[in-house]
Amino acid sequence: MSETRVLANGDQDACMDEVGRPPGDTPVSSPSWVEKVQGSGGGGLPVPERVLDDAFVAARMSLEFPDGAEGEPVVTIGQEVLEAMNGLWKQCMIVKVLGRHVPIAALSRKLRELWKPSGGMYVLDLPRQFFMVRFDMEEDYLAAVTGGPWRVFGSILMVQAWAPGFDPLRDEIVTTPVWVRIANLPVNFYHRAILMGIAGGLGKPVRVDMTTLKFERARFARVYVEVHLKKPLKGTVLVNGERYYVSYEGLNNICPICGVYGHVVSACPQRVSETMVQMSIQGGNTDLEGGEKSNDGFTMVRRQGRRVEAPVAPVVFAAENFG
Structure with missing residues (x-):
């Protein structure tokens, strides 16, 4: 495979297939160096030095000391260099195993088994x-x-597509797509647009399960929804005045008090806040106590200082419960 390298003056090294061309032959027009870099995707992990000449990079970088030689150095990298370097990583994604610490070797092996890529796949921690x-x-x-x-x-x-601005020390993957089950919906609601519209109240709907669309199962409708894990997950949805229960596949750590994923009841910020309020009130108001059972089986929970009806928690089902 031919290879092009950008030199300091913006020119390109001759490609391997251009070497030895008979005199007088007109070379085939080639894309610009940025297009060449952005179009390179194969051959294993990228080797930036093969694409961008050292002198080209150095000519587009600056080093300054605004506060004097003893102060903090300020480095600026030119946009042309950044665009070329970003192009080397365009077919990358960021992944994180929810709630687990996984060694890189084990994850790499598992992802190869899961995805069975036709070409090369490389995992970096x-x-x-x-x-x-x-x-x-x-x-x-x-x-x-x-x-x-x-x-x-x-x-x-x-998972999410890689972006140049992603900072693993600061950023989080706060959304994830999960299969959501809406129980006991009437079959006359089993239309793709209707189900996507209902699921829109739970997150960002992506698609409806084919088993649901083919009427192979009518006990529940299954929709693929992107949910925000830092916001309360909905345990019910009200459709034309009727309440239907919602369950989430694989999210095993949903707080029954606030509905947010990722902590247990004892660590719930809402419960801790209410406990502190109760301790500060002499004679305590029993109306501040945590869940009260209502006649229809719902638990009264307090959110932002007022009580609302909600199930104890969004129900969680393992993957094997879904057809």
């Missing part, structure tokens, strides 16, 4: 149990980043 996955082939990348939901080691694999 990042801080805070984030991993970066790069694919040689675009079709392998698209299948991984848009497919799913993916599960590894019994947990949900959270």
Whole structure:
């Protein structure tokens, strides 16, 4: 495979297939150096030095000391260099195994078994149990980043396309697609647009399960929904005045008090806040006590200082419960 390298003056090294061209032959027009870099996707992990000449990079970087030689250095990297470097990583995704610490070797092996890529796939470890996955082939990348939901080691694999601004020390993957089950919906609601509209109240609907659309099962409708894990998950949905229960596949750690994923009851910020209020009130108001059972089986829970009816928790089902 021919290879082009950008030199300091913006020119390109001759490609391997241009060497030895008979005199007088007109070379075939080639794309610009940025297009060349952005179009390079195969051949294993990228080697930036083969694409960008050292002198080219150095000419587009600056080093300054605004506060004097003893002060903090300020480095600026030119936009042309950044665009070229970003192009090397365009077929990458960020992944994190929800609620688990996984060694990179084990994750790499598991992802190969899960995705079965046709071309090369490389896993790099990042801080805070984030991993970066790069694919040689675009079709392998698209299948991984848009497919799913993916599960590894019994947990949900959270995925998102890589972006240059992603910071593993600061950022989180706060949304994840999961299968949501809406129980006991009437069959006359089993229309793709109706089900997607109902699921829109639970998150960002992606698609409806084919088993549901083919009427192969009518005890529940199953919809693939992108949910926000830092916000309360909905335990019910009201449709034309009727309440239907909602369950989530694979999310095993949903707080029954606030509905947010990721902590247990004893660590719920809402419960801790209410406990402190109760301790500060002499003679305590019993109306502040935690859940009260209502006649219809719902638990009264307090959110932002007022009581609302909600189920004890969104129900969680394992993957094998879904057809």
